[in-house]
Amino acid sequence: MFAINYFEQVYDALLSDKTRKKTEKVILSIAIASFLVHLAIIFLVDYQIIDLTSNSELLKNPIAAIYTPFSFILVYEVYLLIYYLPKSLTTYIGKQYEIISLIIIRRLFKDLSNLSLTPDWFNIKYDLQFTYDLVASVFLFFLIYQFYKFSKQRQTIAEADEVGSLNYINLKKRLAASLVIVVFAVAIYAFVSWLYGAIHASNNQTVSFKNINNIFFEQFFTILIVVDVILLLFSFFHTDTFYVVFRNSGFIISTILIRISFSVTGLLNTLLILSAIVFGLLILMISKKFEKHLLI
16 A cells, blocks of 8 residues: 555656646756757867867767757657556557657757768768658658547547546556656666766777667667556456457557667668557557447
């Protein structure tokens, strides 16, 4: 009983609507400040006012400074994902898609500083990755729009089955409260590990920046897979409707595909992300058709 009350207190303190509004203002303020600081550092390095041993591409071009505020925007998106977990499953999944899409947008700003405007565009690694991400970002934007469009059209049987139970709602609230604590701990660990690697990279300073786009989010999506499986298992206590179970299982596969994308680079990385969201959208569309058929 003490544990249940504790998680309820954590939920009320960290995931209330009032806290969400405060968090939004704080993170946006930090994002603006971080952009100005990053921009200032780039100019100080460029004019040799300060001398940094790091050869990071994030310190070579003013455009790369946009990478930093985008990182804080992603932090807020993570918070919103947890915030919507007890409220709407489809919005929770949609936030996963938003996060991976913003990671690609953030990567575009980083890769802009490495572009080589030469006739050998399609033979240069960074230029190719930029091309993949540029095309993928447009498709992802459209796919996420379609996902939310279909999700708003289907809040009938499935929603009643899943969120109609007070016990299930309380379970998701406790899960969300736990997720806040776990994600905060993982974020600190990931940042400290990256910072340690950046400081102690002796021979090749760029090594510590190799997977900078994956910092925290690789572990985060691993955690989401566990959360999705828990939600699926506990949903069996409240519904055994085939298409609802299949839909939730499909969303888990979609999350797994996103997680796998962090393990690869280049075109395969982009294709896995696109495949994950296309798969999730198709699952949602088919479940909507299934639901309409049952209502006839």
